[in-house]
Amino acid sequence: MVDAVVIGSGPNGLVAANVLADAGWGVEVLEAESAPGGAVRSDEEVHPGYVNDLFSSFYPLAAASPVLARLDLGREGLRWTHAPRVLAHPLLDGRCAVLDRDRAVTAAGLDGFAPGDGQSWLDLCHIWDRLGSEVLAALFSPFPPIRSAAVLAARLRGAGGLRLARSLILPVRRLGEEEFAGDGGRLLLAGNALHADLAPEAAGSGGYGWLMSMLGQFYGFPVPVGGAGALTAALVRRLRGRGGSVRCGQRVTEVVVQGGRAVGVRTATREAIPVRRAVLADVSAPALYGELVAPEHLPSRVLDDLRRFQWDFATFKTDWALDGPIPWSCPDAATAGTVHLADGVDELTRFAAQIARGLIPDRPFLLVGQMTTTDATRSPLGTESAWAYTHVPHRVKADAGPDRLSGTWDTREREAMADRVEQQVERYAPGFRDRIRARRVLTPPQLQEADANLRDGAINGGTAALHQQLVFRPLPGTGRPETPVKGLYLASASAHPGGGVHGAPGANAARAAIRATRGTGAALTAAQRLLARRGRSGETSSV
Template sequence: MSTEVFDAVVIGAGHNGLVAANLLADAGWSVLVLEQAEKPGGAVRTDEVTAPGFRNDLCSAFFPLTAVSPVMRGLRLEDHGLSWRHAPDVLAHVLPDDRCVVLSRDIERTAASADEFAPGDGAAWRSLFGQWQDIREPLLNALFTPFPPVRPAVRLLRRTGVADALRLARMLTLPARRLGEEHFDGEGARLLLAGNAAHSDLSVDNAGSAVFGWLLAMIGQDVGFPVPVGGAGELIAALVRRLAARGGEIRCGCPATEVLVAGGRAMGVRDADGNPIRARKAVLADVPAPTLYGEMVAPEWLPSRLLDDLGRFQWDSATVKVDWALSGPVPWTAEGARGAGTIHLGADLDGLSAFGGELVRGRSPRNPFLLFGQMTTSDPHRSPPGTEAAWAYTHVPRGLMEHREELDRQIARIEKTIEASAPGFRELIQGRYVQGPLELAAHDPGLVGGAISGGTTAIHQQLFFRPVPGLGRADTPVDRLFLAGSSAHPGGAVHGGPGANAARAALARAGLLGEGYAAVIGAANRAVYR
């Protein structure tokens, strides 16, 4: 049988792999995407797993970074059937004493909610959002391009000036708790920052956690936390339709097991049946860095220093997620939570600090901080009228929750936390679907040990330290092999940055820069890994 040949082979049909494939197909390349699972999408999937008529998002659910990503906006997925919906309010943080602060796309509503905790915090919130509006576009362009983002950084510097750029840089290195203290007097607005920071695997007391809290809070104020009509899987369906329209091919249930290398150059892949598939121009891997370098590329093609650095690669904390089919709306006693798509609950600021501290010490937090999603509130297409499709997740230390008894105890803690703020919640449960770390990894092998970000978001593994100290780019030590998954800069979440960076690097390698590009990257790699 003759060997199949494509311009590019993409390993993995997660959203990053599909973004990369689309951009290569836009350039006229023939592209094959190989996916281990029976469906594309990776951690962006929707299924009826709780009860008939309830469409639950298995992993990703809200998409603020998709909404602002220059990569995703440039794909114009709305032309391929994707549409968006919003909950009445973006987010609510319910404190253990049932006070509640609300983030709304209406800045006056957000400011009024902040003022309930401390008069004047509403004005401070408007000021912080005004700063975001001034730097929004150059900052977003800088975030989603390879590191260092020279041109976007220059544009950002022109917008801010040197003095304000230095103040911005300082702000983004702060712990989220400290950022809130510097800007606000009351706990409400501080929690809008700190609770959003806790979407990452960082404690609110970790240096660098402020950037996550500030970014998500400002995006929420700006464009909200939108959801695809019909489920998260509709985002993937649009990417698949777009790729098919450009001649790209996806094979599900067909994993790539090995990257074929000759003379230091990626030549293609081998599938699970042992068949070689040739890639004339590039192989792009939407898989975790330890999977690519530790399993798919023979070690003789990799520098010993890279392999040594991989031994220090740090995963983000594990995750436990539960989906519910509810017979009615969640009976929140805090009125502000009833119309919010995303709800934070189970912890005030001190509780967030305690939660992060227990995770660092490898202990399962006794009082879990929860991220809760009201999907029918956000999109009525998710469940029958009068019902609610809902979910919650929390972080746990790696290596725990691998026995059903432990997982059941954690689910009981989660439901107890919700019941405290919504008495009668348990009585509404018609169906429940539980995913601990093992179940998440079984659903998507990229979620190794229940890690959802492709590696820690801590500052020691970001920018040019991601996934290991190096260039902060998609290029690898193997010529024409590119890392396209969330282990690469700019990291996790659904924004397409790693996939787009890998596609651009592949196009540059094969284009006008050609061998010159390879020589420059090769010299840089040798310098890094010498």
């Protein structure tokens, strides 16, 4: 018997398990897939010698996260590396907005779009100088972040007060128009806002775009040397070094509840695993409340609110093994790890509006990752391991393009959409398609099949819109990792503060579990003893 079971070995699950192990708990992580990592995995399946990240690649939130810093994963062999430039947003007219880790370089480039825009960028950086540490402390703390929020409020008054607060809740289009005369700064903010599912006209998208832009400015968009899987491997090594275990190929099908308390879990093979103290679920809120916990153990309001849960955009991704670097028309794009492709803020608005209408975009906004440019270990010298992803509707009504895509994502639709993605890259990099040695296409259903938390490839654990953040995340009146079932904690990106690889939902859940059991001892309940006996004997009846 273990103190805790963690369901899922994504970064949040592994962070939760490590925090519990540091507190002296016996922890077992159960993972449904054949390998750990969730959406932090890499492989060489596109082409031999090329390392491609299956899902996430760049980790500004990991670089900024005090949660991961406390785990000191460098001692487990994890190394980070950066591209020469953080991010580029080229335009078809040859101009290019560039985010460099040197703020003066970023500012000088923006002055090329409109004189004075460089100083406007520096002004945004000065706000981060004053508020950034407390913004991160509030972001990564359990909700409500009382201490950090108080400090942040005091500093906010000194940094502009209500005027600044107003700016941060603006739509990113409006924020860009107020702060910059030219397109460059506007593109950096709006493109970064669309790392989540926040259209340029969405309330709060300005604050999110500013946050991601400042993370890139101050921390960069680093990647683990050798592939995203190196981050997972470091977390697993650290956990095992502290006595924890990770078992793959173990799909949990039920959280066993007795007397209003989680007393264990049951797997697809009918193995019953009792716990002394807690179950932590690194799964989506719909999976936890709609599948793993029987409805009779949940308040009716939770089930009703679950119907209103909103996923973030679905995702379509293409990985490439390239014979050479991407031949960008704009040379500055060749030095950036991440490249955004949309010909202006208006095209970003057009893209987001098509998704809102249920249309597959005809000119998809692309996030392109140049992995060998960022980490030379990813492919042979002179080549490039690269990817691009875009967003599509969960429920497709029609195709805005010429291919009559319907969202079945069969072979024809998969290949047609991949061609559309490549044609979009070709607009900015003529000759790109001639350099493709091999490609892998991941449709929304394939992304979900590879990681059940990614519903149709939704990468944020639920929308980042204001109506599903803070006290509304994942459901109204929650905002914390505790659930209506005692001893059961939500430890995934569906919990505050949401998506991104930073470990905060996992750490928050682990600390909540530790606080709840402090001083109570580890005595077994009758239900836990019964579950343990049935697990050993192979009985399958419910407790």
